Amino acid sequence: MKTGLKPSILGLLLLPALGMATGCSSSDPSPEAAPPSASSASSASPGGPSSSATPSSSGTAGASSAPETSAPESTQTAPEAVVQSPQPAPVPTFEAQQEQYLQDKVPEGIDPNAVLQVGQERCDQLLSARAVDEESVLSELIMSPSQDTADAVAALCPELQPVLDAAALGFPDGVFSVGGAAPHGEQPSIAPGTYRAYGQPEGCLIMVYAGSGELLGSFDGSAPVTVGADAARVESDQCYSWFRS
Template identity: 65%
Template structure:
């Protein structure tokens, strides 16, 4: 690969992320959560290091989908998230998250109007139409 082309692609990715952050500070974090890529991570680590806190924050968040809670079991069907307090990307209509106990019993259903606490006794979460959840 041409090193100049790699550098140019990385710089273009940085420009997109920096511009997104300038217009909406949480947009870059949400983008990194919903569209994680090694190219973006490499660009941030090497070319736009001011976005490192966003990259680190994205690693703690999660997009829509079904997630186990707690230690990741490689045999599990879904990826895992850590217990904690999360808030949804703002302005997402129809956003909902359901939190289930390890037994499968519903603990609660929530919308994006307030942060959601996912406790250590939760076994699974199911998020729909929220785009992304940030660790608070």
């Protein structure tokens, strides 16, 4: 009996020890049953950011802060600009009659072409008026004499010279002594002769006086008026201009 019970007792004694040994051995962590690490747990958690899908901020910052490489400067130098010295303006050329008109008429710094144009325009005006009424040009030259006009006629439109010469013998309204033909002089005077008023203007009145102050005649300009050598003074009013007949 004693020998028969020994194996059973031994078995009973060994079972708790074996269980404890088994429990201890099962509690030891094995490599296969190791719990997931925190990093793997966070990557496996639903809704968590994926480290492989989202680039790190440090990587982005590193990319943006990377220095840009500038293109290498060209070793070729640009050609220097050619500086041209200012060229003098061409000297205008004029015909002989134009040079004659421009003589002593061009101030320094004034374009001679502009001065020439003024003289040419004056000739054009007189020629246009003569085509309509030749005596109107004569009357204009008597009432408004001008050295510039005389120079323009002499140089640029000499065909008007006879009209200009006739104007020098006439006289406009005013008071004149009788002597020489100088109606626009410092002491205006007219030469003795026969004169007629341009256009027979209404209201025209001319009076001729002797040296004593005696009135020799009064006329309305409707007919030619003779100023004799015995006349000393002539007064004309509203007659505009008188032509030497």
